[in-house]
Amino acid sequence: MQYFRLLKLIRRALGAVNEEEMAHRLASLRAIGETALANGLVALLQEGERADPGLEPRLREVEAELALVRAENLLLHQEAARHGLGTRSGREEARRLASLLQDLQLNREDDALHNQQLTEQILDQLPIPIFLKDRAGHYLRFNKRFEEYTQRTREEILGRTIEHIASPRWAEATRREDALAWQGQAVQSERRLMGFDPPRDVIVSRSVISSGGSEYMLGYFTDISEQRAARDAMQRAVESAETANRAKSEFLANMSHEIRTPMNGIIGMTELVLESDLTPQQRADIGLVKASAEALMNIVDGILDFSKVEAGKLDIEDVPFDLRQMVEDAVRVMALRANQKGLELRCVLPPSLPRNVRGDPGRLRQVLINLIGNAIKFTPAGYVEVALALERDDDQQCEICFTVLDTGIGIPEDKLQLIFEPFAQVDGSTTRQFGGTGLGLTICSRLVILMQGELRVSSEPGQGSRFSFTVPLRHTGLAAVALRPAATAADGAMLAQDVEQPEAGEAHAASPGSLRVLLAEDNPVNQRLALRLLEKLGHRPTLAGTGVAALELATRHEFDVVLMDVQMPVLDGLAATRHIREWEHGGKRHVPIIAMTARAMAGDRERCLEAGMDDYLSKPIDLARLRHALAPYVAQAAAPVLDWHAALLRLDGDEDLLHELAALFLQDGPQLWREVLAAREAGDDDRASRALHSLKGVLVNFGAQRAIAASGVGDLDALEAALQDVYSELKAVIERA
Known part of the structure; x- marks a missing residue:
């Protein structure tokens, strides 16, 4: 807009109505020797196109240019007088041009002042504190919100640095953060203004901008007092919840300890009594005591597990166990209840089922007992069957499918998902026929998920239900006889x-x-x-x-x-x-x-x-x-260092070949062992597992069951000692050959 005003004034002064006439007038000025004046007018027109009169540095540059034009014009007049060009028409033209230049200067000054006032009004309307500083840290521009937040007047801030308006600590932090911003980094810092009641929390942001060949730092405050208050309230709520959770956990831990200690004696001693000579009635009575005690322990475990699952702190074990024995124990625990209802409790364990695996036998047993107990509860007549199937098997792990099916009352289709919700039951009325806490299936589902499986259910009212889940279990490398x-x-x-x-x-x-x-x-x-x-x-x-x-x-x-x-x-x-x-x-x-x-x-x-x-x-x-x-420790103690006879049978009695393999192992075995130690030290479990697998693969050739058993336990000291025994035995065999 300013450019058009400038163009209009120059055209009016030169008597030009368009660009062509203006070019002609400027050429006429040059022809009569007013070259500097013509060039000054051209420079003003060009400046009008790109100038930003809102910035003081540019205004000073324009003023300098106008002063230069005046000086050159004075020299031209003197030169014209010397050459006799001071005619009346020439003097009038010079006065007219001088008046034009004066009007242009005043116009530029008015525009600059107007734009500065407009900029300050706009800044004052902004709801956040804003400031502009030069590289030395002097405040050049700021709005009223900045005056309010710093609690300083305009006179106290303008042209001063942070040391004049803030505490030494704040000033030191500001200087440090400004230095980072001048280096090109985007800097944000959280500050608390203690001069307010309540204190205000702000984030101070900075960035470097350029204008007129100079660099400035533009900064602003963002008030986060409400967010900080909400965050503090949330933190207090979290701490309060954690305190309550710790108190609850401690209570549950103490309750668990107080219940488990006497129950350990009750269950253990009744188990020993059941193995002694008893009358049928005594055996039935003691068996009922043991079953009731185990049911109570199952409830305690369920409550504890639910608490731990809700807190995300349930631990899943990875220990060696006898899979077949674990299932048989779970079925044995529930058999008495089934017998009391006249139900048949079946257990189907195929011969292909691996026996020695690693996993969490306690959680698996708990899930099975819960599922069997539910099946018995909701089955008035018929049978309950527990079946396992091997779905996948390789050198490292296997996947076992556990299924519990019954001939009970079944579950309506619209209730199938409800049964996995906490404290939910298909029949939630006070007159329901079957009781319970409604936690059993919830716990089972979450335990199975933590063991990397999924609990599935299919059912038809009046026809019974089928619950199944598949979980991965790792091989231990121990022979079945070892357990x-x-x-x-x-x-x-x-x-x-x-x-x-x-x-x-x-x-x-x-x-x-x-x-x-x-x-x-x-x-x-x-x-x-x-x-x-x-x-x-x-x-x-x-x-x-x-x-x-x-x-x-x-x-x-x-x-x-x-x-x-x-x-x-x-x-x-x-x-x-x-x-x-x-x-x-x-x-x-x-x-x-x-x-x-x-x-x-x-x-x-x-x-x-x-x-x-x-x-x-x-x-x-x-x-x-x-x-x-x-x-695992029994296997170590019972196993021989070498089973030379079994090793010969594997090689069809080729003793020379076995001696050759022994000599190779005496050379390569220490290197394999160093690889195991290096992998363990580096924390590379996969590499350590592969190295142990290779080592066990060689030990099998010699029937070195003690060393193989030690490798399954994971005790490196015991394994190293067993390997030394193997080396000694192999050397003795080779020397006797």
Whole structure:
């Protein structure tokens, strides 16, 4: 708009109505010697096209150009007078042009002032504080919101730096952030203005802009007081919820411990009584006691698991176990209930089913018991069937499909999804025929998901229901025979002095695979139960009633494994384990330690493993679970260093070839072992697993079952010791050849 006004004034002064006439007039000026004047007018027209009169630097440049034109015009007049060109018409033309230049200058000054005022009015209308600084940090432009937030007047801010309007701390931080912005970085910082009540929280943003060949820093404040208040309120709510959750978790942990400790004794001792000579009626009565106790424990486990699932803190184990035995145990637990209702409880386990696998036997057993219990509850007559099928199998893992079907009342199609909701039942009325908490299927579904499976259901009212899920389980590499229970034998328990000796069984010689077990347990009932179970499995237990006694015995005698109760007086199991591990750093042999605890909350397993324990058993502990926990160590103790006869059979009796393979392994075995150690040290589990698999593949050639068993346990110290035994035996065989 300014350009057109300028063009109009120049045309009027020169008497030109279009561009062609203007060019002619300018040429006439040059012809009479007014070249500088003509060039100045052209420069003004060009400047009009690109000038931004709102910026003071450009205005000063234009003023300088006008001064130059005036000086040149004065020189021209002097030159014209000297050459006799000072005619009347010439003087009038010069005065007219001088008046034109003066009008142009005034016009430019008015436009600059107008635009500056307009810019400041626009800035003042903006709802956020804005400022403009030069490279030295002087404030050149800012709006009223900036004056309000800094609590300074315009006179106190204009032309000054941050040191004049802010505290030293704020000024230092501002200088540091400005330096980063001048380097081209986008800088944002969160600040709190304490001069307000309540304080205001702002984000200060900066960026560098260019204009008229100069650089400026443009900045603005964003008020985030409401967002900060909401964030603080949310944080307080989260902290309050976490505090409540911790209190709830602690309550559940204590409740679990208080229930599991006596229930461990009830279930364990009734199991032992059931194996003694009883009348049919006594057996039925004791069996009902045991089934009721296990049902109670299942409810406790369900409540705890639901709490942990809701908190996202449920742990899934990865331990070796006997799959067939686990299923048979679950079916056995529920058989009495089925018999009481006159139902047939079937169990279908195909011969192709792998026996020794790694996974979470406790959770699988819990899911099966829940599904079987539901099936029994909703089946008035007929049968309930538990069936397993092998869906996929390879060297590393297998996929097992678990199915529980019944001939019960069935589920309407519109209720199939409802049954997986917490506290929901198909019949939720107070007069419903079948009771329950409505948590069972919810827990089952979530446990299966955590085990990388999915619980599916199909049903038809009046025809029964089918629940099934498929989960992946890893192979252990152990032969099935390795997990068979050892023959029953006992030497009697060697006791620490602070524990009264329980009734000892008749002494027998140690059987192959018999373990020297240190039992650290303070509860008298659980002591008696654990000793009886260990003796029943053919092991040789030593009892310690405190953590101090356990530490003393573990560091003075050799044991194959330690069963360590976590909660004990004087020194708890975690602390005792740490002391044992520190003692082992002096070059002592690694002693496997298995935690035993009545606590079953999220994080308990991790705390045990972090303390240096090798495995974890939650109470109540029964014969089957104890057998599974000790099975890898039994396999180590019972297995021979080499089975040369079996190795020869694999090679059709070619002894020369077997000697050649032995010599190669003596060369390559140490390198394979170094590869395992390097992978473990690097934290590369896949590489370590491949290296162990290669090592076991060679060990199989020599029937080195002890070393193979040690590799399945994951105890590198035990595996290294077993390998050294293999090397020694192979060297002896080669030397005898």
